Amino acid sequence: MFPSMRLPNKFIASFTIASCGAYTFRRHLIGEALAETPEQEPPVMFRVESLSHNTKRLRFEYPDQTWTCGLQLTSSVLVFCWPQRSWFPAIRPYTPVSSLDQRGFLDLVVKKYPHGKVSSYLHTLQPGDSLYFLGPLPGGYRWSAATSTTEHSRVYLIAGGSGITPTYQLARGILEENSDGHTKVHVVFGANTAQDLVLKNELDILQRRFADRLQMHYLVSEAGPSPGESGNKDVSYGARVTTSRLQHFFGAKRQGGEKVFVCGPPGMEEALVGGKANGRGILEELGFEKDQIHVF
Numbered sequence: 141m142f143p144s145m146r147l148p149n150k151f152i153a154s155f156t157i158a159s160c161g162a163y164t165f166r167r168h169l170i171g172e173a174l175a176e177t178p179e180q181e182p183p184v185m186f187r188v189e190s191l192s193h194n195t196k197r198l199r200f201e202y203p204d205q206t207w208t209c210g211l212q213l214t215s216s217v218l219v220f221c222w223p224q225r226s227w228f229p230a231i232r233p234y235t236p237v238s239s240l241d242q243r244g245f246l247d248l249v250v251k252k253y254p255h256g257k258v259s260s261y262l263h264t265l266q267p268g269d270s271l272y273f274l275g276p277l278p279g280g281y282r283w284s285a286a287t288s289t290t291e292h293s294r295v296y297l298i299a300g301g302s303g304i305t306p307t308y309q310l311a312r313g314i315l316e317e318n319s320d321g322h323t324k325v326h327v328v329f330g331a332n333t334a335q336d337l338v339l340k341n342e343l344d345i346l347q348r349r350f351a352d353r354l355q356m357h358y359l360v361s362e363a364g365p366s367p368g369e370s371g372n373k374d375v376s377y378g379a380r381v382t383t384s385r386l387q388h389f390f391g392a393k394r395q396g397g398e399k400v401f402v403c404g405p406p407g408m409e410e411a412l413v414g415g416k417a418n419g420r421g422i423l424e425e426l427g428f429e430k431d432q433i434h435v436f
């Protein structure tokens with residue numbers, strides 16, 4: 141159905157043309173290969189689930205059932221595809237939401253953007269279609285169980301929209317990797333509507349498993365349900381990520397061993413970390429130092 145996926149020669153040709161750049165890119169950015177193509181058969185999609193009006197969960201089966209994705213916490217994979225039979229591949233990073241040690245398959249949650257080249261293409265995939273991956277793409281922050289015990293007693297994760305995928309991967313990793321650890325995790329997840337709170341079921345399960353260590357804060361900007369309509373009790377409606385709200389969640393006084401991770405649309409990231417339009421960011425106003433903040 142998608143000839144570009146069946147054309148390794150095209151892949152090789154376009155890669156040969158860009159070989160110097162690609163070599164440097166791979167050499168510096170990409171470690172151990174997950175499913176390096178075209179040497180291997182590409183993973184094949186075998187399940188697709190609609191999570192909201194614009195978001196799907198896509199499951200890809202590896203050619204070898206013993207494979208794991210080979211990623212570390214906060215890293216992602218690069219997806220290669222040829223939308224509209226283009227000659228050069230379009231390449232975008234995506235963060236798997238399946239467990240990192242899951243054998244045999246990998247799950248991506250993909251939000252479709254209006255006119256989005258790759259996300260629109262991924263939303264057209266059907267079971268049986270294949271996709272080229274390369275990875276891992278390092279996330280720029282090396283998290284390990286040792287990091288949490290030595291450096292971080294409290295971790296704040298702030299996600300907007302599809303930024304929830306690395307956030308979910310990291311929250312689960314921190315909690316599971318050192319399950320007897322002391323790191324407390326707060327997740328603030330902002331979205332436009334309650335339907336856009338994708339992965340909420342998974343996050344709620346995580347919250348129940350680690351009730352003493354994980355606190356979830358769901359904020360949606362749409363107005364709350366009308367009288368008589370049922371809404372989500374744990375969701376704050378008509379709410380955005382603001383200084384006063386984060387101060388309420390994280391406390392006014394900064395303590396040692398705190399770390400904040402941010403992943404969201406550009407406007408939200410700029411409001412949090414500052415920029416030309418916003419000056420000082422909300423996090424700085426709350427007393428966080430620059431080296432305590434990591435933006436994905």
Ligand SMILES: Cc1cc2nc3c(=O)[nH]c(=O)nc-3n(C[C@H](O)[C@H](O)[C@H](O)COP(=O)(O)OP(=O)(O)OC[C@H]3O[C@@H](n4cnc5c(N)ncnc54)[C@H](O)[C@@H]3O)c2cc1C
Nearest residue numbers: 232233234235249250251253255256257258259302305405
């Ligand atoms: C490390 C990393 C991990 C990521 N993981 C995921 C993931 O797991 N799931 C997922 O759905 N996406 C993820 N993304 C985003 C993804 O890589 C693409 O940027 C996204 O799918 C849009 O690509 P596109 O080709 O469809 O859009 P493009 O053709 O590049 O852009 C089309 C339009 O969409 C707008 N747009 C593109 N990206 C965004 C955005 N993030 N926020 C708001 N508007 C945007 C652009 O401004 C443009 O107008 C991740 C990004 C990074 C950097």
